[in-house]
Amino acid sequence: MMLDTLLRFAAHGLANAGWLAILLYILVTTQLTIFAVTLYLHRSQAHRGVDFHPVVAHVLRFWNWVGTGMVTKEWVAVHRKHHAHCETEQDPHSPQVAGIGKVFFEGAELYRTATANRADMEKYGRGTPNDWLERHVYTPHPYLGVSLLLVVDVLLFGVLGAAVWAVQMAWIPFWAAGVVNGLGHWWGYRNFETADTATNLTPWGVWVGGEELHNNHHAFPSSAKFALRKFEVDIGWIVIRGLEKVGLAKVLRVAPTLNERPNVALPDMETLKALLTHRFEAMTDYYKTVIKPTVREQSNAEGTRRFGAMPRRRLRRALANGGRWLDKTGKARLASIVENRPRLQQISEYRARLAALMEQRRPESALAALQQWCREAEASGNRKLVEFAARLKRYSVARA
Template sequence: MSILDFLAHGLTGSPTWLVIAYFFAVTQLTIFGTTLFLHRSAAHRSVEFHPLIAHVFRFWTWLTTAMVTRDWVAIHRKHHARVETEEDPHSPVAHGIWKVVFHGVTLYQEAKKDREMIMQFSQGLEDDFIERKLYAAHPNWGPSLMFFINLALFGFIGVAIWAFQMLWIPVMAAGVVNGLGHWWGYRNFETDDRSTNLTPWAFFIGGEELHNNHHAYPSSAKFQLRRYEWDIGWSVISLLRRLGLAKVLRIAPTLHVRPNIQLPDAETLKAAMTVRFELSKRYFREVIRPTLHDELAAAKRAGIRLSGRLRRGIASDGRWLSNEQREAMETWLATRPSLATLVEHRRRLNEILARTSKNAEERLEALRAWCSEAEASGSRALAQFAADLRGWSLAPQAV
């Protein structure tokens, strides 16, 4: 083989099918290394992998991304702790959607300069010899080695593959998930942030497309939470678990409704606090939305229209509206006392369940009072919701 043949086709001869298969294999392995190892295992401790599997993931993320485990984990944990605030390293709310989509890597590089923050949010990570002396000390050696591997295998075509590899995480993770995943999509849960699910069939970015599900239950190894959803990352975890190479530590809790419970008890309170984002979404769907639909229809007949933004604001209690928009929403609600009552009951319930409010006994008494008032409110939907809520508990987890 001449040098020109080698540079043109590499050691493999670069058949089209092999180039395509190799490209998708290496980029998907990088995605799996990020979502399974860095995200679900290192950052959230929801799954443990066999040391060999964990090191394969760690080596591959070093080889293909130059990301240091400690830096990535700390920045991600801070994202959850400071979500949608000025301190959030990559929030579209704070930085703007297009900056996060197109300059997500820049935001990541800026965040990792704060070494005090990195140490604060990276507690409990493995810090062995190879991490200190190679992966963290020389992160750029990995992609450099990957460059020569690709060049040897495919010649100049391998260089193009390498370039796309280097763009894969910045585009798919930093851009699509961190950006679009807080800007566009559907929401199963009314979380305290603007996270969304990009698609119910999450197979291209390792399951990270189900971003709203993840923000609702960050410590869950399983992102698919509806029957119609698919998290390919969970499929890989399940396969590794069957092979004895992974141990699932936590998944999202499941609600169980106990019959004939007359008063909310400690189990009720624990369940409501644990699934409070699902509770808020369910309250809107079962209690507020039917009345809202009737009020919107009546307003339309009277020639009055409520903007889509304000309708969505009612669903989120106006959390993401401007002061002017929130005032307009409150004015509209003030002329519709039945709907305003339902919205006010939701606000009070959310205040009771907020972790910063009261101690457990005070919260339980407040929850009991809320249920009594809800059942006496005159709203059949609200009374039924309160009656169901009394029997809420968490089903035993079988991970």
């Protein structure tokens, strides 16, 4: 009799749930985990784009402990370091440096290696919770939460509960560490010509809570909202807005929008400010309206889609970032392609000068360089440059 009960429990658990119910349970709990990571750890703690009511913050923090076993301070530190040293040796998880295979399949190991650096945890993890719960429960017992979840899973579903738990545990390492950190710096589309390789994976950021819009996020890291184009949807932001409506969240920062003013003869401080704020958008505009059509014209004139060993697409991308992601051979190749083609040389030099003037420390010198840049572009005789300069002069930052 006793054995019978035990066997029945092992097979069905206390819930006696069907497949559909189990799948639904997995889906709800893993999505909750995704939200706990993107809303609490990422947007609120790491970037301070949004503040949550203590009740919401506690629920999300508790769920992180249960669903991932990650410590807030450690996650925040690893992530802030990723932004601070993107695509360099110092980046905890760059597919450009470590290789896409490594980041995709071993993202969780890279994360653990990064958290082992205690000095970094102190330096980048500042301002994260340090209350009684953190000091006595979450930080000293990171595995207790996930173990509790295992107990609950087994109680609910019997032996099958262990498999359910395995899926729950693999969710963040796979979707966040693998897909977002790996593919999100490697594959997808770009709205912004940022100094890293971050990409948007899909315009509908639903499955991993909006984190699919990773290029947008790198362009405006402290923005609580990741969707920046009309056709983009960020489910995390929808949740934030919902919480805000009922007084449970306060949005601290969203990405500013770029405005244009009529009749600006010469770039002024307003133009410069807008250019610096929207530098990635400006560089994308330059790519789309100057580089892309110029390369197309050049390729049509030469009657080929390849420039030596470099296909047209690759050349376009390389010109967009000054060949930053090419290896040594690639860089030499790019230089020799550009050298013999005055049109390409011209747009490549103008891009480099525009990028350089944004790095100037003194605003007065940056402004003088920008004015000079626009004057020369307008006198260059290159219609695409003339039109780009005319737009650039009108830039202004939208007032909220």
